[in-house]
Amino acid sequence: MIPRIRRARLRGQDGLHVLELKDDRIATVTPERDASLADGELDAAGGLVLPSFIDLHLHLDLAYSLDLVPPNRSGTLVEAIGLYAAAKENFTPASVCERAVRAIEDEIAFGTGAIRNHVDVGQTAGLRLCEGVLAAREKTKGRIDIQIVTFPQDGVIRDAGAIDRMREAMRMGCDLVGGIAHYERTPTDSQRQIELLFDLAEEFDADIDCHIDETDSPESRCVEYLAAETIKRGWQGRVTASHVCALASYEPVHAAKVVALLAEAHVHVVTNPGVNLHLQGRFDTYPKRRGLTRVRQLMTAGVNVSAGQDCIKDPFYPFGTGQMLEVAHLLAHADHLSSASQIEQVMDAITVNPARAMRRTDYGIEPGCRADLVVLPVENVHEAIRLRPRPTAVLKAGRHV
Template identity: 55%
Template sequence: MSPLTAIAIKRIRRARLLDRDGLFRIDISAGRIAAIEAEPEAEAPVAPSGEEIDGGGMVVTGCLVDPHLHLDLAYSQDLVGPNESGTLREAIGLWSIAKATISAEDTRRRAEKAIRAEVGFGTGLIRSHVDVASNAGLRLTEGVLAAREATRALCEIDLVAFPQDGLTRDPGALENCGAAIDAGVDRMGGIPHVEATREDGLRHLDAVFDLAMKKDVGIDVHIDETDDPNSRYTEALAAKTIERGYQGRVTASHVCALASYDEAGAQRVMDLIAEARISVVTNPGVNLHLQGRYDRYPKRRGLTRIVDLLARGVRCAAGQDCIRDPFYPFGNGAMLDQAWLLAHAEHMSRPGQIRQAFGMVCEMAAAVVGREHGVEVGKSARLVVHGAGNIQELVRLRPTPRGVLFDGIMTAGASIGGRG
């Protein structure tokens, strides 16, 4: 944090709020939103002051949220070498070799760089998976926990213990999951579709629930991350969620295969997801990039059925997933880019749908991560002063934020008191 950005902000003037008409003044006290009052449209520009931000009629929202990231993988592409086929399978193989020797300190450095990059684009809450495969041990966990500690004043990080190479195929990973949770990781992850057989994948899901329930933590599993219509773990996840009484505590990440099911099967599975109150996270950039790799033409887009899930009231969010690693050579941590990509890939072009796409990297994503969020009196002042005056321009232009606040403290942006 530069001295310029470590300032406690007391007020944002001339702010525009989504879903409300007019301009507003937002008062901040002790890191929380203390008051929101209407201001006249003709209000003059605010005089420079170290504690006030002039919103200038631009949109102010709750901080952006990345509900699915791999901080331990970030910027690891140079450590690993190129993914020649571009497939998920080759990426998992490359990473599996590399992580056997990557140190905790190297992981901390790369993870911290990724957190700071995301904060610069307005992110204040990240859920990250952390690889606890047996050949990684807890080194990557240690590095990511240290990065979380070092950036506590900038961003909240929710962590998931992730057995990237499976639980049956990689004996030892389950014990590491338990140890990672004991060390401070917040929830249990999984990836049933990497197991050798369908039966092993189902056993994998049972082991995920057993450990999560023993530790009393939520679940976020990578699931059906493939175009293969025979990959049917999401329905098993939903059925087990209901059977175990875990409704509302489970997130299904990726769920790509759902887009390849026939219509009757897909409708049935989506009803089950809604009944189990499972949240769904799509990763637009990475899903577009990694899926469809075995198609000639036409090539599938790889994203799950977000529009249909939203219509059922399923909580959905969009994640960055990867930043310059063996899975994805792109990625910069700008969550507005993910909203923009999602809107394209899922045909979310009507005004209400553009608003939904934004919500999937903002308040709905926060709900998926289990956090209260928004520009409301009493809530934490984790806010972004954007560089656009309405939702369509915000998603179209994806401007760098004028100001990013974490609990009332300016953490990024240059627009303090009209100086920016």
């Protein structure tokens, strides 16, 4: 346990600070007045200290599976789903666990303190991938927090039986109900899927995080139904919409209506800049769409927007490192978030915004917050995102990880 972090630079504050830690928490934050260091203290050496990054959207069962599946020739989401469906028949819980632990270690090394993971459950995956990811969470317990979402990769209506697997996965220890509303065969089935997700969420008093409208097609209009159902069921603040790419292709009048509805329903949005840039726009020639949702417009409307890694070297995306600063760097480019205040918003998208979506009440650099911290060898947020350095220290509950 580290008693104190010395010579720390903090977001939005001048000068250097001392963070006094007690048990697993931050006890006090005071200006630095002394130059000498005592034994056991952590010297931030004038570097930026942030609450650990949060990766709000990741697929650990997919991580490092690129070489286990045939090449994705079209580069599209739909081809990736098909390729993965065939490959995952052979996955064992042990093999999934091994790859998942590798990805978790990557994330920890880059300063991630919490992950929301979507695990594939359904007729083909059964519960084997879920068992593997639960085992990986157990192996890394105490070093990182992992929420697990039951994710019906092959649909809920078109993969009859998926909802029962999801129920079993919730009983096994998963935390949230997931979905993939746009992947059903008809709009009616998409809406039916959303209703079934809410039924399951009510059964377990669980939050929802649904893959939705992950397509360039302006005809994909699932997210408005998700938001309307959120209000109807009283689930405001407990629902996350992941991707929401199609919103960028709606005509402006309808887009404005949907953005306002998401704000009204307090639906959190996650964009996955690397993966959305890579998978979307595949049917475009030139000009090519960027594939991300309307990040700036959503933020301006007061919608809580986070950014996620989504994939690490898998059939959906051959890149990805588990470094949230890289995700932030991509986000800044993809939606022109380049002014000083927008760069701060980009940092929010990998820190305080996902903490809010996770409903964390002890996240931040304030007395009482848990000492989940990352120390970066730069002076400010702009330099952190520009240079994307490795952390000089990563702490979980006040201890080095």
